[in-house]
Amino acid sequence: MRLSKLFGKTTRTAKVYDSVNATLLQKAGFIDMVMAGVYNYLPLGLMVLTKIENIIREEMNTVASEVLMTSLSPRSFWEQTQRIDTVDVLMKTSPANDLAKQKNDSEYILNPTHEEMVTPLVQKFVFSYKDLPQAVYQIQTKFRNEPRVKSGLMRGREFRMKDMYSFHASMDDFKAFYEKSKEVYKRIFDRLGIGKETVIALASGGAYTKEYSHEFQTICETGEDTICFDEETNTYYNKEVAPQEKKFKTMRAAEVGNIFPLGDKFTKDWKFSYTNAEGKEAPIYMGSYGIGPSRVMGVIVEKMHDEAGMIWPTSIAPAEVYLIVIGKEADTVKQADALYEELKKQGKSVLYDDRDVSPGQKFSDADLIGVPYRLVVSKKTDGKIEFKKRTGKETQLVSFEELLKLI
């Protein structure tokens, strides 16, 4: 798309935050803070978020069905599982006025997670062993009233989450699916460009199971978690559950995903069971599997940037190439316009910097926005195209055919 037509702008006077992702994403016009931990996504930021979510979606579709559940839930659902008072990040609505108060109890929950929603939903369609297993997922906005938000997109009060829930007729079936989900998650993080630095760490399984849960932790200096690596057993632990030994190598990491066994906690609360092949009632076992796309976006900025700006992996960059035109001579503009159209025809996504601003600003913004390849067309390139990688220093003059081989 043409930058002259794109809503949003880079700015020189952005506030410098402690976290790089909050600073750079706002400076580059990807996001806009509304209040602590709550951000608008502007076009460039939404492009990245959408690409992240689509990669997750493609991989999740291999093991589950996508649904979209509501953001609001009735208070009674949370009373059913007795989490109305124990989950302290719950955001509750207050009655709008006295009239609303008369009509109903007027208090709703803005869902921080969806076990309370998905269990009764699946219960409506599953009765027999023939209906199991089931796995559904959604990608949606979640609300958590965190006592302290911090670090830009890495911990907010409103954030994006992919959450999957699986339902099984037996523990064995659950375990097999749980292992399979790990493989799916690995593929997702590989495609997002952080696979090599993302490890699986054992973590607390929470209140409903004695087993460990598994966190997908991306090694990151500015992450909130500390993980420990046991070289003998080749195992990572979240520090919270690491055995009390001092032999571990510890490092900082950011939790980008978490999968955990739920046992029959929720299915029991909802009296959700099935009829087995012998005609007898049997318990249903559940698992829950999360990835935070907005947090992933923040973590990737934390890990991949330099003093000039962000450096996006190709798979989630807002575009593949950043095309700069310098000068207003008819020939130059014509060549740049034609190149833009040709690249689009070839299926390339292009940010075309056709703005009436100085060359210096275009170069600077290209680095800040951080798409993988930069192209320049000017009087100096003399009918050819200057090519440069965001991560490289040297430029080269190429023809259109040569360019297609490079990108």
Place this chain on the structure above:
RNA sequence: CGGGGCAUAGUUCAGAUGGCUAGAACACACGGUUCGGAACCGUGAGGUCGUGGGUUCAAGUCCCGCUGCCCCGACCA
């Protein structure tokens, strides 16, 4: 939830010890010059200094409450 800091133009900020007819840069508008690393010159528009009280001849500046934001810690199915 504890501790520290901050709140002034669209944005980022400067305004010691009270004297303000409140400034700068960036952004914006107009004119001109310029076109390979956030160009330059000129002109202009833009503010009830977060909010409610208080002290004072006088409050952006001092005191108290409230609200919001940033940072540290606790917390984080």
